[in-house]
Amino acid sequence: MRVVIAGCGRVGAKLAELLEAEGHEVIIVDKNRSAFNRLERFNGKKVLGNSIDLDLLKKAGIETADAFTAVTNGDNTNLMCAQIAQKIFNVPKVVCRVYDPKRAELYYDLGLQTVSSTSVGARMLRNVITNPKVLRTYHLGDGTVEALEVKIGKNAVGKTVSELELPKEFSINAIIRNGNSFIPDKTEKLQENDQIFGVIASKMTDKIKTLLDVTDFAVNYV
Numbered sequence: 001m002r003v004v005i006a007g008c009g010r011v012g013a014k015l016a017e018l019l020e021a022e023g024h025e026v027i028i029v030d031k032n033r034s035a036f037n038r039l040e041r042f043n044g045k046k047v048l049g050n051s052i053d054l055d056l057l058k059k060a061g062i063e064t065a066d067a068f069t070a071v072t073n074g075d076n077t078n079l080m081c082a083q084i085a086q087k088i089f090n091v092p093k094v095v096c097r098v099y100d101p102k103r104a105e106l107y108y109d110l111g112l113q114t115v116s117s118t119s120v121g122a123r124m125l126r127n128v129i130t131n132p133k134v135l136r137t138y139h140l141g142d143g144t145v146e147a148l149e150v151k152i153g154k155n156a157v158g159k160t161v162s163e164l165e166l167p168k169e170f171s172i173n174a175i176i177r178n179g180n181s182f183i184p185d186k187t188e189k190l191q192e193n194d195q196i197f198g199v200i201a202s203k204m205t206d207k208i209k210t211l212l213d214v215t216d217f218a219v220n221y222v
Contacts, residue, residue, distance in 0.1 A: 004065045004091075005029065006051035006081045007072035011097065013038035015071065020044050027060045030072075052080045054088070067093035075099055082112050149176070149197045152190055162186035169201045 001024045005012050008030035016039060020026045026044040029051045030036065036046050049056040051072065062068060068085035070078035075098055082096035098114045156164065161172055161184050175184045176195040 001025070001066040002061060002064060003027070003067045003069070004057070004060050004062050004085075006068070006070045006078070007097075008032075008035040008038060008046075009071065009073055010038065012069075012071040013040075013042075015069065016044060017041050027065075029056065029060050052077065052084060054084065057084065057089070062089045062091065065089070065091050067091065067095070069095040069097070071097040079112070086112065144202055145199055146202050147173075147197065147199050149195055152194050152196060154192075156190050157192050157194075159190055160186060161188050161190070170198055172196055172198045 003019055003024055003026050005016055005026065005028045008016070008028050012028060012030070013035075016026050016028045020042055026042070027047060028036075028039070028042075028044065029047045029049065031048070031050050033048055036048075039046070045060070047056060047060045049059075051057065051070070062085060065085075068082070068089075068091040070081035070085075072078055072081070078096045078098065082094050085091040086094045094112060096112045096114045164172075166172065172184065174181050174197040175188065175190070176197065177191060177193075181197070
């Protein structure tokens with residue numbers, strides 16, 4: 001996959017290295033030459049210039065890109081970059097990093113997939129502070145659905161997935177055991193220290209909290 005990244009800050013540089021390590025072709029753009037010094041393990045193409053310049057984006061290969069992500073330090077720049085990639089160059093996958101949570105909702109309404117580092121970071125910190133059994137939560141799309149990773153309660157140890165009798169509003173997608181993850185079937189027995197990765201319908205939070213109380217799972221995790 002060919003990926004063009006606008007912005008070589010800490011996030012952009014790390015993303016570039018991760019994608020390239022997975023075998024993707026990565027091109028990163030930044031207007032400051034010194035920003036490229038953040039790249040430690042990167043052999044991809046570096047393009048110096050303004051990421052809202054159409055000619056520069058063409059030079060970066062955006063016309064044949066499979067994905068584009070805007071992660072500069074400015075929301076306005078990210079919005080412009082993302083719209084250019086989506087509307088002018090028809091890049092199939094466009095993601096925009098947003099600092100202001102209120103703008104994230106606006107960008108989503110414009111058809112852009114956004115990641116608000118402010119909102120995500122705040123939610124993660126809150127969950128770690130108030131819910132020790134909740135390891136991670138992930139905001140999905142417009143917030144209708146959230147994914148989470150939780151530690152199982154003591155009374156769940158030895159039960160199979162089917163014996164938990166979880167409602168349809170919560171589904172177990174994976175179990176993490178001793179550092180290894182796998183997709184369980186309904187006969188899988190839970191073991192001590194297992195972690196569950198699942199998906200929940202956000203609007204059903206109160207109902208799920210009550211039901212999960214019965215099986216001693218972590219509650220209040222959104």
